[in-house]
Amino acid sequence: MTVESTAAQKPRRSAGSKAGTTGTKRTTSTTAKKNAGTKKDAEPQLVQLLTPEGKRVKNAEYDKYVAGVTPEELRGLYRDMVLTRRFDAEATALQRQGELGLWASLLGQEAAQIGSGRALHDDDYVFPTYREHGVAWCRGVDPANLLGMFRGVNNGGWDPNGNNFHLYTIVIGSQTLHATGYAMGVAKDGADSAVIAYFGDGASSQGDVAEAFTFSAVYNAPVVFFCQNNQWAISEPTEKQSRVPIYQRAQGFGFPGVRVDGNDVLASLAVTRWALERARGGEGPTLVEAFTYRMGAHTTSDDPTRYRGDEERLAWEAKDPIQRLRRYLEASNHADEGFFAELDSESEALGKRVREAVRAMPDPDRFAIFENAYADGHALVDEERAQFAAYEASFATESDSGSAAVSGV
Amino acid sequence: MTVESTAAQKPRRSAGSKAGTTGTKRTTSTTAKKNAGTKKDAEPQLVQLLTPEGKRVKNAEYDKYVAGVTPEELRGLYRDMVLTRRFDAEATALQRQGELGLWASLLGQEAAQIGSGRALHDDDYVFPTYREHGVAWCRGVDPANLLGMFRGVNNGGWDPNGNNFHLYTIVIGSQTLHATGYAMGVAKDGADSAVIAYFGDGASSQGDVAEAFTFSAVYNAPVVFFCQNNQWAISEPTEKQSRVPIYQRAQGFGFPGVRVDGNDVLASLAVTRWALERARGGEGPTLVEAFTYRMGAHTTSDDPTRYRGDEERLAWEAKDPIQRLRRYLEASNHADEGFFAELDSESEALGKRVREAVRAMPDPDRFAIFENAYADGHALVDEERAQFAAYEASFATESDSGSAAVSGV
Amino acid sequence: MAAETVTSKAVTSKSMALAKAINESLRRALEADPKVVIMGEDVGKLGGVFRVTDGLQKDFGESRVIDTPLAESGIVGTAIGLALRGYRPVVEIQFDGFVFPAYDQIVTQLAKMHARSLGKVKLPVVVRIPYGGGIGAVEHHSESPEALFAHVAGLKIVSPSNAGDAYWMMQQAIQSDDPVIFFEPKRRYWEKSEINTEAIPGPLHKARVVREGADLTLAAYGPMVRLCQEVADAAAEEGRSLEVVDLRSVSPLDFDTIQGSVEKTGRLVVVHEAPVFFGSGAEIAARITERCFYHLEAPVLRVGGYHAPYPPARLEETYLPDLDRVLDAVDRSLAY
Amino acid sequence: MAAETVTSKAVTSKSMALAKAINESLRRALEADPKVVIMGEDVGKLGGVFRVTDGLQKDFGESRVIDTPLAESGIVGTAIGLALRGYRPVVEIQFDGFVFPAYDQIVTQLAKMHARSLGKVKLPVVVRIPYGGGIGAVEHHSESPEALFAHVAGLKIVSPSNAGDAYWMMQQAIQSDDPVIFFEPKRRYWEKSEINTEAIPGPLHKARVVREGADLTLAAYGPMVRLCQEVADAAAEEGRSLEVVDLRSVSPLDFDTIQGSVEKTGRLVVVHEAPVFFGSGAEIAARITERCFYHLEAPVLRVGGYHAPYPPARLEETYLPDLDRVLDAVDRSLAY
């Protein structure tokens, strides 16, 4: 699957770190302070590099983080977003067809995820929620693997250390502490990697997230807290979680927070690179609030018509992350018809491949229940496994003896 | 006991609310913002009205909250602090003598507690930690009652609704949520009372405290978060909890935070009045960080020599809350020798009374274990109580039959 | 039996799904007592992910039916504060697996406040938890943590098995001056049964013999009661007469009713979804063995989850007690 | 028996208090494996409120022995992260009653990560909890919450009763690739016994018969083992021969050893400080009754705390099992 992802086009590590070493500490912390000073009522400052119309706007602080992005890399970002959306749509369809029990769509959040995901180095480590399909894509996790837990064949079907991408975490907020602890370990090891923890606007209310802020600040851990504020926590708008913009939360813990246009893949890339550089440079944690929108339902079980109108969605469709990059690519002649056509068929192929992979996914062995409860074994599990085996066997025996009885008649 | 407390001298409720109604909202929120902007390294702004030398300094924003304080009331504050300290010393002595199992001394924090405690109206509600002996005093809780849990005869020996003073809470931070919920109820009732939650610098790290900030902000609950930053959480200095001053935490949740000199009773009174007025006026939560110092050990079980030197303590002794008010009272001729002499004997009388009350405190009845587990009863508790009764009775029987046996020989 | 239809009072008796019965019960409580408030994630416009609070915010307003921030400790902690102020909060935890962030507030505060205050403070808080498996959900959405609460003194734990009980038990839980953890068998939410909104069926913590039998007693609560009834049907076909006890309450447990049944049948199998190890079945087995030592013709047997994390959905049928597994235990018990 | 003195190897055997033994064991682990880190509130300069980590920060530095912010969920949550990075954190929870803020991280994350990852991720985290009563402490400082963890699959639970075991069990817990909740009997911290730092006494989860007897088996762990030995002494004076089993591990429970003993004695009394209701005794009674149905001459009896919040210190003697209460249960058992 790694082959399909835009690995070839992804920004070089060396380029990334070069951009980062041009010391921007002072300017950035000024920004953070300025932002944090914004009043509740005023619309907070939003880092944006591409307007919804696809115009590239200058930004004195963050331009340098994407200065080296080539047209090829831009096409790569576009491709990542399109394929991620295609995959996501396929998963939604698979749920409708009964192949999955549930699906949590990322529709609308592609830019936040691809932008931040492509900012990462290979040795960085990711702690996702249950919706980070785009980030998983950037890490080279096989999309089909993401579906296992939604199909109900496992609770997380990949090796976190295979792609430095931790398992999806469902208990809201808890992964932010794991990320912080992992980052404390990175710092202990003297490594110059960074860690990124994804979470949602709703999650910002959880005590665990606040504790993660505290621990990361006190230990100056190299972690980026990446909050996708998609405006909704199931049926609750962000006002039910906070009366000020979420990025401002960071300042009270002693590290910068910044709000980025989460529907702008270039801005998401730039701001995340900045934050990751801070982490790698020993400057500790950063909070990035990616302001975006959950265009679909919370999950396939949800019914958004109960709590929000269409207007909001329509307004956000005008800010669609994929459309805006396409407009920019077209206007700047960075991509031609052929590119888009090829991507279309690549998308369809991906959809087909995922569909087939899911349908071919075998149910787990019944004994799997007992397999991984413990690493070193547990006497009771052994006993229960044995009892279960005997119980299962009793049916075989019964039906054996049953058929024996029949043949005996 | 209410007789002994400075009830007579305490600021009139009407005076308090008058000071508050002179609309100060704009100015104060500006202050909060200014404070929140303070950099980590710079010494944050501290609201102070009395210098350690006992000089009254002007403060454009907070003077009005203590403008009506009469000399009599000043002497009352002094008296409160002296008697609280005397009571506290007695409790420490009682622990040494084996009358108490433990004591958590408030030594050094008298100004923060008396200042904030005297800012309260009767219908306000207090949620303390385990160290708010000075606040309890202001609420008219019998000091002897505070000792029950430290003696081990109960887990909280007063009726919270008797003085609107909740039970001491030991699980760090949890009472801040109770205070928030209570305040939500106050708002629902349309009452114009306020709620105050006490907690420590260490507690600021607990997830519950962050959640209390979130809930209170979202529901605009009339609650004052009063953090006594006494520099230590047992052996850990505040740097282990936060890398920025704690009052700044509030801004990220969308409400003001302010740092007050917690060894200045007048400033503590003024700032708390301001915050309580905000609450009563429908402006929602406020965080007050009272910057003070725990002059004694964490509790009588603690040994501070293991983790801090004497110099620090000596430096803080120079800022002693009682001394500074005494200097001011003397310099301004608000109190004469007679007052201090009388207070001395009143102190001794209090010590004696408490000592006697504690010694007279009976051990609880053994059946008390079963008494209050449930309000409406529980079949198992009834069963266990009956079994226990039979078991207890069996000894009587045994020893009866035992002596019968002996007399039989 | 839950399936029994009440025919006499057409006016007060209606057939209703379990979720709807709780909804009606909450509505009645909101109407009857202005101090009752509903709190939780998505309980407002959405009506909760299972629609148990459907329509309540619309009818009672945002100050009675409160969408909370996403923080379970905060929800229970502020509910405690509201109760201290005289309110009677009914709190929803969205799924069983998400109650743990609130565990500290429940165990150290909610459960102990009455005792701590020597009875001065009462906390009439109901914590509603949709629980258990069988709906093919993802991780953390199918747990049965009741034992983790039953061990904690100061709490009461109940779990209805059908709509009629759910309606009344919710009324009683809200009226209780003690905190009640109300476990709702989510896989039964859509099952209908008759409810009579006039007649209280009995005390909240009393078990009920829902089927009489002579050979063996099956004891269960919540989602497993219906299974046990099916087991009894199946066993009846093989000529075995099983008695089924719907425990209804996990703390307190109504040992008297179980004892009465076991003294008659001499055999007991306890069934729950929660893992067997340290589960309700252990307590029931221990105490009933003590009470009925000379009546038991076989050891009390337990059927429940295995000592392994709740498995992915495609394995839950294997993990959960089903007809065959309970019948197997019945066979083993009868074989003594 | 714990009091037995090892006389052969004077070099490797020394008498030591339980707290000190754990301290030495932690020191050895820190020396042996650079990935071992100690975390908790006040574990640094103070050496913990019980001095169990005394001197370790001085000798191993602040990056190995870490004073954490005051937030238990944060402590366990970051320990999980450190373990994911390859560390082996040994976490201290200051007192039993303060583990609950971390309960969610322990139950939903620490316990399940190995299974969730299909074995790809191991979390060798030790959570040390000084537990139990008997020291005259204030509220929340005397709890015995082991059953609340034992019900949770994915965790291992142990509790040493003496210094020698504490030393080795800590070594084994740290080496375990599974999360271990290590319950330290705080009221025994100051009791000395011999430790032999060379010879591993046996597997971590194996119970030990610490006193042989013929008439009845007493099973206990942690702080109650010594009490049971005293009970056996007292009973011996009345001519009764009690066998005492030190369970050492609560999850898994070593049922084989208990069974072996009960098959011999025919009677079992389980003793723990935790409330009886849904406590360890319930699980032991249920399973041993199943395993030894024809051997038991009396029901398994349980002695433990009552179903009430842990009482104030002046009542803890009444609340906790003591010599008389255990003897009473022994009498009742023998009376069958």
Ligand SMILES: Cc1ncc(C[n+]2csc(CCOP(=O)(O)OP(=O)(O)O)c2C)c(N)n1
């Ligand atoms: C501790 C916990 N409580 C409740 C839930 C149920 N739940 C799942 S997703 C969700 C909303 C999350 O909102 P947000 O953090 O904004 O993330 P989003 O779904 O919008 O990506 C809730 C309440 C949960 N998974 N975990």
Ligand SMILES: Cc1ncc(C[n+]2csc(CCOP(=O)(O)OP(=O)(O)O)c2C)c(N)n1
């Ligand atoms: C949840 C919890 N964890 C740990 C403790 C143990 N403990 C009691 S007081 C204390 C330090 C509290 O420090 P701080 O909040 O600054 O208050 P202070 O004691 O300084 O007044 C600790 C760790 C506790 N009571 N509750």
Ligand SMILES: [Mg+2]
């Ligand atoms: Mg969201």
Ligand SMILES: [Mg+2]
């Ligand atoms: Mg402190």
